[in-house]
Amino acid sequence: MQVQTQNSPSSRDGDALFQTLKKEGCPICLMTLEAIQRAMDQWLYEGFTDAENRERLVRSHGFCARHTWQLARLPASLQLAQVYQSTLPEILTSLTQSLEQVKQAKKTQGKSFWSKWLKRRDKRGVSALPAPCTLCQTQRESEERLVTTLLTMLCSEPFCERMRLATTGFCLPHFTQIYDAANNDEQRSFLLNNQCLCAQRLQEELAELIRKHDYRFQKEPQGDEMIA
Ligand SMILES: [Zn+2]
Ligand SMILES: [Zn+2]
Numbered sequence: 001m002q003v004q005t006q007n008s009p010s011s012r013d014g015d016a017l018f019q020t021l022k023k024e025g026c027p028i029c030l031m032t033l034e035a036i037q038r039a040m041d042q043w044l045y046e047g048f049t050d051a052e053n054r055e056r057l058v059r060s061h062g063f064c065a066r067h068t069w070q071l072a073r074l075p076a077s078l079q080l081a082q083v084y085q086s087t088l089p090e091i092l093t094s095l096t097q098s099l100e101q102v103k104q105a106k107k108t109q110g111k112s113f114w115s116k117w118l119k120r121r122d123k124r125g126v127s128a129l130p131a132p133c134t135l136c137q138t139q140r141e142s143e144e145r146l147v148t149t150l151l152t153m154l155c156s157e158p159f160c161e162r163m164r165l166a167t168t169g170f171c172l173p174h175f176t177q178i179y180d181a182a183n184n185d186e187q188r189s190f191l192l193n194n195q196c197l198c199a200q201r202l203q204e205e206l207a208e209l210i211r212k213h214d215y216r217f218q219k220e221p222q223g224d225e226m227i228a
Contacts, residue, residue, distance in 0.1 A: 017153060024168055028174040060131040063134070070135075147181050
């Protein structure tokens with residue numbers, strides 16, 4: 001279903017956000033997890049032998065621990081083992097070179113060494129630190145894109161109405177990100193009021209869940225509070 005009003009924007013992300021607002025959980029988290037899952041599937045079925053992906057993996061010194069475990073659970077442990085077996089010599093060479101540079105620079109620069117080293121860039125302006133994990137990068141890009149889309153969708157009345165009625169609210173990191181990126185006081189006020197409303201609703205549902213676990217009320221039918 002497309003969200004359409006007189007002057008509301010409509011986009012694939014906007015429509016997907018509109019649908020995700022009905023689900024339990026932070027919509028940005030849910031959609032970002034889907035984006036990461038798609039990226040992992042793509043890496044697994046098409047990209048793990050791809051030269052460009054391999055190069056990116058060397059630059060980032062592999063995947064971060066969290067995404068390595070997520071890939072291993074897909075399961076993709078065989079593909080991970082193959083890719084690490086072929087990239088590890090380059091990663092270790094790069095690591096050894098960095099450590100060697102650290103040793104040399106530390107001798108000459110003394111106490112201010114670490115702050116300088118962390119900001120260091122090569123002739124092409126590339127940071128000396130490893131690039132971020134490609135899946136972390138996917139996560140960051142997805143979050144930024146969704147936050148921008150969400151703020152654009154705030155001029156759609158059906159979207160705002162669904163946020164008021166159906167959403168379970170945003171997790172704290174994403175609420176902070178959206179609130180910081182908001183374009184004006186009107187948006188900030190709406191976001192804050194809505195988040196308070198969601199927190200209040202959650203609190204009531206938790207109280208109801210606890211009440212229904214009392215032996216006197218255990219026969220009452222279960223409702224939304226059971227998934228609070
Ligand atoms: Zn979230
Ligand atoms: Zn990662």
